Amino acid sequence: MTVATPSDTALAGASGDRRPVYLDHAATAPVDPRVAEEVLTYMSYEFGNAGSRTHSYGQVAKERVNRARQEVAAVVAASTDEVIFTSGATESNNLAILGLAAHGEVTGKRHIISTQIEHKAVLEPLEVLRGRGFEVELLPPTEGGWVAPEAVAAALRPDTLLVSVMAVNNETGVVQPIEEIASLMEGHDAFFHVDAAQAFGKLIAPFQTKRIDLLSVSGHKIGAPKGIGALITRRRGFKRPPLQPLMYGGGQERGLRPGTLPVALIAGLGLASALALKEASDRLARCTAIKEDLLRALAPLGVELNGDPERTIASTINVSIPGVDSEAAIVALKDVVALSNGSACTSQSYEPSHVLLAGGLPPERIEGALRMSWNSATSDVPVDEIARRLQALQRAR
Template identity: 50%
Template sequence: MSLYLDYNASSPVLPEVLDVMISVYKNTPGNADSRTHVYGTNAKKLVLESRRTIASILAVDPTEMIFTSGSTESNNTCILGIADYANKTGKKHIITTAIEHKAILEPLKILQNKGFDVEYIKPDASGRINAEQLLASVRADTVLVSVMFVNSETGIIQPVHQIGKALKSQSVLFHVDATQALGKLNSEIRSLDYDMMSITAHKIGGPQGIGALILKRNDSYQSPPITPLMYGGHQERGFRPGTTPVALIAGFAKAVELCENNLQSSIDGCIRIKNNFYKALDGLTYTINGDPQYCIPSTINISIDGLDAEAAFLCLGDDYAFSNGSACNSSTHELSYVLDAMGLSEKRKAEAIRLSWNGKEDIDFTPFVNIVRSII
């Protein structure tokens, strides 16, 4: 079995989370919307308790949280769901970055084809966008700004606090894709000014197929003017019809609870692992893609001189599971659009690999680097 180093794509389900889900599947079989018997009542109670657990850790009201299938659905709901409001108000300018996940960029293309003006802010070689440049682009007809908290390919933290604080006094909605921040920057999430936020369970040891969209109420107690994308039921305040996945939600809540309780030990472990990786690289020529001072400790995007990334996957794939970017692009051999937006050379992009971990156990990178040396 190969060593898993692709936690940014998806993390293995934690044993404690799996135990909770198995218990729910065995003992709470009811539909949470069945009101005429105890099975439905018990399922509904469990969903309510799980919602409260997650909301408490995120410092939001439970009624501000909508369960979705994950961040992709949450992102699509924010982007496509703003269209009706934008058309009514005539505010059809949207600002985002060139390094967002495809779950942001693709629905934005849909809106562009419908006459929206979408502006893409590029980062510099640090992998970080300039907040002042983005804020200077805000216009009277700007309806939405959408910026990811942490880039999934580089691990670079974006200046969302500065942006959120500045937008708070303006009539512009601010959406944050916090997919890679949850479980790593929880206290920063709680202190952030935003209107909408996307999160998912499977990056933090929870199950795949469950996430959430936070729609925070403003000072006038109004929710962001998002139109639902699906119809057919009243679940999740009408935003997401369909049978509530009770076991997935319970697993999500357990994963969030665990990541909060173990946050510092996880961070310490991730720092230790990254330092071990640097030590193993001694003697090799390499470049870190993105400014390390803004990078989360669980991720490294690195170009090793003379190492073709595709060759690395072939030679190391039996023993190590890692990637060269976001899983949404893994079906193609195209070089990273994120690294391209950073202005990196073709050689550096072709040599780039991404490793990500969870900090629970030490990793000996010596065998990994020895194989790399044999390749180059």
């Protein structure tokens, strides 16, 4: 079967017209053509149910699921039986946070530490627990957009149940000091959860630390389809995190996530994970080159980076151009590039970014914030045309 490449789909619309270059990979990434072919194979040919034990169709499906567990586990140096497949990072976050509630209630550990800059998929489950009597402490970020490890360590208490800190902020691209936090938590019983939706398959070393108990994975950020993800549930010694399921019926995924396994989507996540690990250094180099080109082109406009540039992932920047409103910029650039001014999950809301507000940025910086994000397959980014149009908005103000 023939699958269109990302460059094919990015350049030609339904009428054959050239489409804008896609710079919103933090919202979702195009499916890698190699992954798409794998998914289609397990949708249309090897379509068996991995739970069927009486024929070869089921056995082939089961073997592919097992191989996908190996591929996902290899990225984070986990065991295959520590990989629980979910519908995505949002479900994984909910399972990690709400799934610990019963343990916290039984043990009297009702204190939870997180940050003010988390994704809503973490903040909203935390609010649910707050309503159930848990004490939720949200730490502010530093001026550079990252949470100080020492602040996390200082907040730990004997009754702390959970620490939940994202790996890479979805709006600013700032990498959080996960390894340092993990190190400072050594010797404490609190569970450490990391929302790695923006970082899995892009950063490797930070997630291989064994002190991370729970790790949320998203497939559609790394070239797998939407609707598939995973929760890594690392054992401490021989003990698994004491999670309770959010749904019941069927007993799949060690009883934590019932339902027929979506074999085709799982195969896609597995292959996307294997490719991310194999191609990590090449992808990093390509993404870094794009970032440098963008910042070079924007520098004459007095660009302001919203987030510590020394801590930003290679595939995302969040910038404000003095005198330029983000909505006006998006309109001016709509036929050139597709970009955003915040999280896709809150794009229907016109409220200021909670992430940038927590960072203490002035209103004009927040109103002008633009997020640009890409992957290693992104090509022909028109950096000079982007700068020219933004400069025209500056001059017209």
